[in-house]
Amino acid sequence: DAGITQSPRHKVTETGTPVTLRCHQTENHRYMYWYRQDPGHGLRLIHYSYGVKDTDKGEVSDGYSVSRSKTEDFLLTLESATSSQTSVYFCAISGGADTQYFGPGTRLTVL
Amino acid sequence: TQLLEQSPQFLSIQEGENLTVYCNSSSVFSSLQWYRQEPGEGPVLLVTVVTGGEVKKLKRLTFQFGDARKDSSLHITAAQPGDTGLYLCAGDTGTASKLTFGTGTRLQVTL
Numbered sequence: 001d002a003g004i005t006q007s008p009r010h011k012v013t014e015t016g017t018p019v020t021l022r023c024h025q026t027e028n029h030r031y032m033y034w035y036r037q038d039p040g041h042g043l044r045l046i047h048y049s050y051g052v053k054d055t056d057k058g059e060v061s062d063g064y065s066v067s068r069s070k071t072e073d074f075l076l077t078l079e080s081a082t083s084s085q086t087s088v089y090f091c092a093i094s095g096g097a098d099t100q101y102f103g104p105g106t107r108l109t110v111l
Numbered sequence: 112t113q114l115l116e117q118s119p120q121f122l123s124i125q126e127g128e129n130l131t132v133y134c135n136s137s138s139v140f141s142s143l144q145w146y147r148q149e150p151g152e153g154p155v156l157l158v159t160v161v162t163g164g165e166v167k168k169l170k171r172l173t174f175q176f177g178d179a180r181k182d183s184s185l186h187i188t189a190a191q192p193g194d195t196g197l198y199l200c201a202g203d204t205g206t207a208s209k210l211t212f213g214t215g216t217r218l219q220v221t222l
Contacts, residue, residue, distance in 0.1 A: 004153075031208050042117075042199060043154070043212040050207045058209075090153050094208040099144070100201075102153030 003027050004103040006091050012109045019078040021106050023091030025071075029101075031094040032074040034058075034066060036087040037105075043090065049074055081110045114138070115202055115213035123219045124190055132185045132198055132216045140202035143176055143183045144210065148197040190220045 003026030013019050023032060034046040035058075045058030047066040055066050063085060065077045078085055088107050092100040115136045124130055134143070142161045146154035158167050160176035160183060167174045171194075173186040183200055197217050201210040 033209070035212075040120075040214060042115075042214045043201075045209060048207060048209060056207070092153075096208055099156055099159065100208065100210060102155070105151070105153055 004091060004093055004101060006103040006106050008106060009104065010107045012111065013081055014111050015082055016080050019081050021076045021089055023074040023103060025093045027093060028071060029093040029095045031096060032068065033092040033100065034076045035090045035092065036060065037090060038087050083110050086110045115200055115211055117200060117213040117216050119216060121217050126191055126220055126222050127189050130187050130190060134200035134213050135182045136202060137181065139180050141205050142203040144201045145174055145185055146199040146201060148199060154199055192220050192222060194218060195220050
C-alpha cells in the first residue's frame, strides 16, 4: 500500500470556523491532490500540487486553499467552513504515470 | 469540462450473476482507469486501459476501452459478495496526471 495518511480522520466543526486537513506521504511522489466525495457526484478535484509551493485549482476550489511547503505534506484549508463543505475529503498522490493512490479519507461535518 | 457518466448508478444482484457497468463521455481520454472503493476507504486502482479497443482481464473482471477512447465498460462474470463496492471510472485529462472521475456505480452482491 502507498504510504499516505490523512489527519484528522473525522472532524465536526461549526459554520464560520477555519479547518485544516493534512495529507502526508512517504512515497516522495511529485503530484498530490485533494478531492471531495459527495453522493451522486463521484470524486471532484479541489486543488492539486505538482511540486513544492506549486499548486493549482481544480473544478471545485471556491472556499478552499492549499499549501505545500514540503514534498511529503499537502494541507487543505477551509478558511470559513460552511455546511455545503460537509463531505468526505480524500488526498491522493501520483508519481506521474496516471495512477493515483488514495488516502483513507477525512469525514468532515460542518454544523 | 470533461464529464464521465456511469450507468447504472446502483446495481443489486445475487451471487453468480453477470453484470456490466458502463462509463461514457463525449470527450476523448488518453487513458481510462477503473477503481473500486469499499466503505470507509479510499478508491483502489483495478486497471488502466490506454489503447482504443483494448480489452483487459483481471480474473472474473473484463475491462474494455472503446475504439474512440470515449467510453469503457466493466463486465463481471459470476459475481461474488466480495465484489460489493463502489466502482469508479476515471479519465486522464493529460495534465499533471489529473483525473476526471465518473459518478460511480454502487454494486451489491448478495448470497
